[in-house]
Amino acid sequence: MNNQQRSTQTKNSITDAATLLFARDGFESTTVAGICERAGVSKGAFYYHFESKEAVFLALIDTWLATLERTLTEVTFQAENVPEGLLEMAGMMQPVFENNRFFMGLFLELWTHTNRNEKVRQATITPYRRFQDTFTNLIKDGIGQGAISDVDPEIAGQLLLSLSSGLFLQASLENEQENWGKKMQDCIQIILDGLKRRN
Amino acid sequence: MNNQQRSTQTKNSITDAATLLFARDGFESTTVAGICERAGVSKGAFYYHFESKEAVFLALIDTWLATLERTLTEVTFQAENVPEGLLEMAGMMQPVFENNRFFMGLFLELWTHTNRNEKVRQATITPYRRFQDTFTNLIKDGIGQGAISDVDPEIAGQLLLSLSSGLFLQASLENEQENWGKKMQDCIQIILDGLKRRN
DNA sequence: TCCTAAAAACCGACCGGTCGTTATGTTATT
């Protein structure tokens, strides 16, 4: 194994371990020693690759949000019919809901520190805006298709984004895993009945 | 000042300071020394009144949720007409949104630790269920009034609850304070247009 | 191909400081 391979491999070990621990225990309660132990590397290796514990967190944000964004656009872009697309999207959230404990850990951790750490805020805000735009544009498309009534696209987009995050938040409270994908579909259906143009 | 007064006063100083710091900095980053300093008491006083740092947090959860529940029921119970009541309620959330940074700090802190601490979960889950029921019953009332179409009240209630928390979450990301009460009204209006029975 | 020196990657003991909690002493109320 050459140096490049070795380097990226340990770096990945560290980020994987850090992701898991940050999600499970939170940033503050996660120790560098704990990350190293789980990653199977030493502190020396850790600080060779990262400047600080915070630096790992910052580096991870980009990865997380990029993954989320990729998933989102994958699901939504293939929507010819916007209302149908939204319902499909809701259904495809099921696996995310099933791993809710993990994702919610990350999500909450990110949100918490966005409100407390300016660097985190900067790293989060731009992708977040794009999420907003994605939803807004989706509504615009729907209006253009004539499938959605003439509402303010920004408001409706915000409604959808809020519903998603809110429902996600609720799901984390429940212990037994219900069919949240279905639940989300039902919610969107209710909203759609209002958004759909009526003749 | 007699002993009882003195006791409750210092206890209140401690809980007030703790609330502020927990909301601002989070549980882990809040130090007992910091709480004591802000409360103007000594560590001795702190540990005379509370068993541990966690105990203060646990004690505060009840207070927070009770306050939230009181506010919520105050706003919703005077609703003769459910759709109107919902819109009113949304408007009355404005002051909450204005103090968003503070409330969101508490909210996120509570949610985070609900997913990580069984005691916190136990303290949170019961009031949360009541929130759910409040919204569900609101929808039921609306259906009974004939003002809301025949949807599953639990789903619709969850929709409203998710929207509330989700929108609240969004608001915390924005630096400039917009008129979030209005925004929430708009969202609810969109949903209502779907929930309202159409002739 | 083999040897070697430099560079990269990694190790782990250790340090300075912090933090929750406690033990002991002091003041105010009963």
Next chain:
DNA sequence: AATAACATAACGACCGGTCGGTTTTTAGGA
């Protein structure tokens, strides 16, 4: 005098980060 309420200093565990040293890879000449 007895007890409740509070103050202060100290303890011990822990944690992020450092530093001197070791191992592994790389590069280049013989």
